[in-house]
Amino acid sequence: MPEPAIQATGVVKWFGEGEARTTALRDVSLDAYFGEMLYIVGPSGSGKTTLLSVLSGILRPDSGSVSVEGADIWHLGSDKLADFRLHKIGFVFQDYHLFPRLTTAENVAVPLILKRQNWGEAIAEAHKYLEIVGLKNRADLPPVKLSGGEQQRVAIARAIVGQPDILIMDEPTASLDGDTGHSIVSFVKNNVLNEKRCILIVTHDSRIYELATRILKMEDGRLTGIEKGGSA
């Protein structure tokens, strides 16, 4: 087995206080490895997105630890944590969150610009990644002129342009029809996944389960089983 990219141990997360307290994650432990495309599946409200947020350094757990490449990310200060996300994680949000007022290429270049890369170089690099996702001829268009599938691919290009070790995809097929969703995730598996990258996908779209390396099932804040692949 390759080395783990992410190790989560005993993660607990709750929201609210007193009687209003809701526990979203209950003692969740998992390992995610480089070279694998790991799905976290489950019904709405099961805690998938909360888990993804905790694993990616966005939401602080109430207890437990998360190590990425051996370093406990929740011991980092806020600036270091932001740097960690910028350099190690690529995000594909469910609603893409592309900037409607920027061109497609400028959207893709955003992570590089946050890394203080020169504007011109960042745009040139963005063009390369748009070519990878098959949208070279859409570089100068605003995202609103693109179809849902194309916007998803722009979001993927933006997520990988900074060459992150970990790619986080939140419900990547939620806004797409079945065929487009499948082709997008296939594209990610074939072109983005490699032995130095770990891809975490939260989904409840069973049509793309076949593309996963492993599938972990969540229910009521707990990892309840493995649908495909080895151990959690």
Added chain:
Amino acid sequence: MLGILKLAYKLLVNDKAKFTALLVGITFAVFLMIAMTSLFAGVLNRASATVINLGASIWIMDPAVQTVANTIGMPDYVLDAARSIQGVKYAVPIYSGGALVKLADGFYQPVTVVGLDDTSLFGRPHLMQGKIEDIYGENAFIVVKDPEFPKLESPELGTEFELNDHRGVVVGIATVASSGLFGVPTLYTTYERALQYIPNPRFTISYVLIEPKSAADVIHIKQQVKALGYLALTKDEFMDKISTFYMYQTGLGMNLLIMTVMSFVVGLSISGQTFYTFVLENLEKFGALKAMGAKSRELILMILFQASFTCLTGYGLGIGLCALTIALAKMRLPDYAAMITYWNLGLAFVMVVVIAAVSSYFGVRKVLRVEPFDIFRG
């Protein structure tokens, strides 16, 4: 860092509707603020026109004088006393007063008459036509060619008129640095003729003008004049005194201040509201940037840059628009008193900075509170 600023710039200007609304709001506010304050500056400048035009370093006057137009006669021994003060290079009398001119068509026109010291003609205007020595000729007057000049039916050299039942003749046409506030033409003549034509209490002087031997003598001169029971003010002090009068004792300052504050409030509310809406609309995107690894200070920088860029662009446009309006107004209304000064520009700049700061404050607060997790939750 430049890349982040460029990103902020593109996010701002590519939202053309919002950016235009912001610019219009700021430009309009700056336009109003500068228009109001420049009008005030123009009024104050004109109120001090005689002080500016005569150019004397020190003015001696009755302590009750509030403006140069409101003369209170001093006994003529004050002139001799002033001349005897140590440190005085020279002291000359000056007459300033109002009179009625009867024009050739029989109409009467109020004028300001300035009587220059007969010996030195200190404070004489720059002549465009005629010779200065002709002022000593019989009934001689010099007319100032300013926006009020046509009210004397645009006289020429040799034109005759009546002033308090005395014959007057134009022997020179002159220009001055500043036109008067009250919309009346100005005539220059000699001090003695001014007293002869315009009835005054006997043996009184409007003002005594002093040139000190050196700047160090000013304090001593002022003390000595005070000991006489009169007031000696430098040119700047006299102009300040006049400004203070118009600002605090005429209602003019308060009215213009209220208009300026209203302009500021209009600008603040339009730009603050629009900018806040702009930030709210982009809140999810700022959250996404945070999730991707943007630091809070970088987001603050983006917002501050956007607010500053908008405000400074609006500031520039507002100044340009105001300057253009004043220029156009002066073409149609030569008496229009507005005058843009560094003080006006500085005040408007400070107000624009406050607008930018307040607008961005609420945006920054909102952006700092957005949690990247909310972006995931949708």
